[in-house]
Amino acid sequence: MNILSLTCKDLAAELDRLHGKGHYHARALYRDVFKLGRRTCAESPEFADAPTLAAQLAADLRFPDCRISAQHDDGSVLKFITTLADGETIESVLIPDKGRTTLCVSSQVGCRMGCKFCVTGQMGLRRHLQVEEIVWQLYAARFVLKRPVNNIVFMGMGEPLDNVEPVIQAVRVMADQRGLNLACSHMTVSTAGHVDGLRRLAAERLPNLRLAVSIHAANDALRNQLVPLNVRYPLARLKDALLAFPLPRRGVFFIEYVQLAGVNDSPEHAEALARYLAGLPVRVNVIPYNGGSSRLFVTPDRARVDQFCDALVAQGLFVRRRHPRGRNVMAACGQLGGVIA
Ligand code: SAH
Numbered sequence: 440m441n442i443l444s445l446t447c448k449d450l451a452a453e454l455d456r457l458h459g460k461g462h463y464h465a466r467a468l469y470r471d472v473f474k475l476g477r478r479t480c481a482e483s484p485e486f487a488d489a490p491t492l493a494a495q496l497a498a499d500l501r502f503p504d505c506r507i508s509a510q511h512d513d514g515s516v517l518k519f520i521t522t523l524a525d526g527e528t529i530e531s532v533l534i535p536d537k538g539r540t541t542l543c544v545s546s547q548v549g550c551r552m553g554c555k556f557c558v559t560g561q562m563g564l565r566r567h568l569q570v571e572e573i574v575w576q577l578y579a580a581r582f583v584l585k586r587p588v589n590n591i592v593f594m595g596m597g598e599p600l601d602n603v604e605p606v607i608q609a610v611r612v613m614a615d616q617r618g619l620n621l622a623c624s625h626m627t628v629s630t631a632g633h634v635d636g637l638r639r640l641a642a643e644r645l646p647n648l649r650l651a652v653s654i655h656a657a658n659d660a661l662r663n664q665l666v667p668l669n670v671r672y673p674l675a676r677l678k679d680a681l682l683a684f685p686l687p688r689r690g691v692f693f694i695e696y697v698q699l700a701g702v703n704d705s706p707e708h709a710e711a712l713a714r715y716l717a718g719l720p721v722r723v724n725v726i727p728y729n730g731g732s733s734r735l736f737v738t739p740d741r742a743r744v745d746q747f748c749d750a751l752v753a754q755g756l757f758v759r760r761r762h763p764r765g766r767n768v769m770a771a772c773g774q775l776g777g778v779i780a
């Protein structure tokens with residue numbers, strides 16, 4: 440049993456199938472693993488009368504063969520690297536802010552979307568992550584690094600909706616109130632605009648899950664260059680998928696816009712973005728470009744970011760600028776998979 444890939448309900452079904460036992464023991468085992476960080480249930484009172492079952496379960500339980508192989512702390516964020524069973528590595532970032540801690544998780548090793556400004560994109564896709572490898576990142580943050588985590592963003596390596604079934608199951612496991620108990624309203628899936636993945640996610644109706652959409656350009660010619668996925672799913676199709684997405688009441692889409700100086704940040708670009716977003720409830724996050732190892736673009740200076748944000752506000756958009764954190768340890772947006780200088 441790959442315990443990190445199961446909800447408590449899934450575990451109960453497994454216990455029933457394997458041992459003819461039901462919810463009572465499943466809940467106890469689930470609590471021990473996901474709330475207490477134990478790898479056995481031998482010590483729990485629920486198993487005091489069932490030592491044989493406890494021993495069988497200990498033999499059945501499988502944890503992913505993952506280990507934290509490096510950590511980089513720059514005082515503002517902690518990036519940790521996990522080596523997976525096959526030797527591949529993924530990166531996760533812990534971002535404390537005003538008493539809350541956000542964990543940025545990876546959904547793939549690398550990414551095949553090839554966005555021009557993104558270090559992960561330059562790696563290509565090495566493989567998808569399995570459910571337990573996604574959930575492991577939260578489990579490790581809580582029980583290995585002993586950090587509280589109240590928010591999850593799927594903004595690490597990979598395009599979550601290119602690996603949509605494992606991502607959906609990972610969300611279910613992380614949200615399970617009997618275990619990790621991280622409400623869907625505190626989880627954000629970020630996509631470069633994978634329309635089929637969006638439809639699949641919409642059908643799942645995970646209540647209150649937050650969605651971020653990385654737009655970066657509101658005309659197809661420029662977006663085709665920056666985000667090659669746009670060739671497959673052009674802006675008009677993406678907008679249709681967003682209009683059909685079941686947002687909760689008063690819910691919004693978070694629009695991510697990496698500002699590349701001189702490329703996508705003119706007043707005309709601001710106007711085009713506002714026109715494109717008309718009719719969608721949105722909050723726009725402007726992210727000044729973080730240079731990776733290859734610095735293909737120019738990072739806008741403060742004044743230029745202010746100028747672009749003001750232009751968006753003048754168009755009636757609600758805008759926040761994202762302050763870069765973690766650049767020193769290649770842990771900022773778009774830098775995962777890059778080498779630390
Ligand atoms: N694949 C998903 C999620 C991972 S990327 C997506 O693209 O949305 C997380 C965020 O980092 C995205 O909004 C992405 O556009 C942004 N990003 C990528 N490269 C960046 C860079 N060099 N500088 C700043 N942000 C970047």
Ligand code: SF4
Nearest residue numbers: 550552554557560631
């Ligand atoms: Fe993949 Fe997102 Fe990077 Fe694009 S920005 S290459 S979708 S991780």
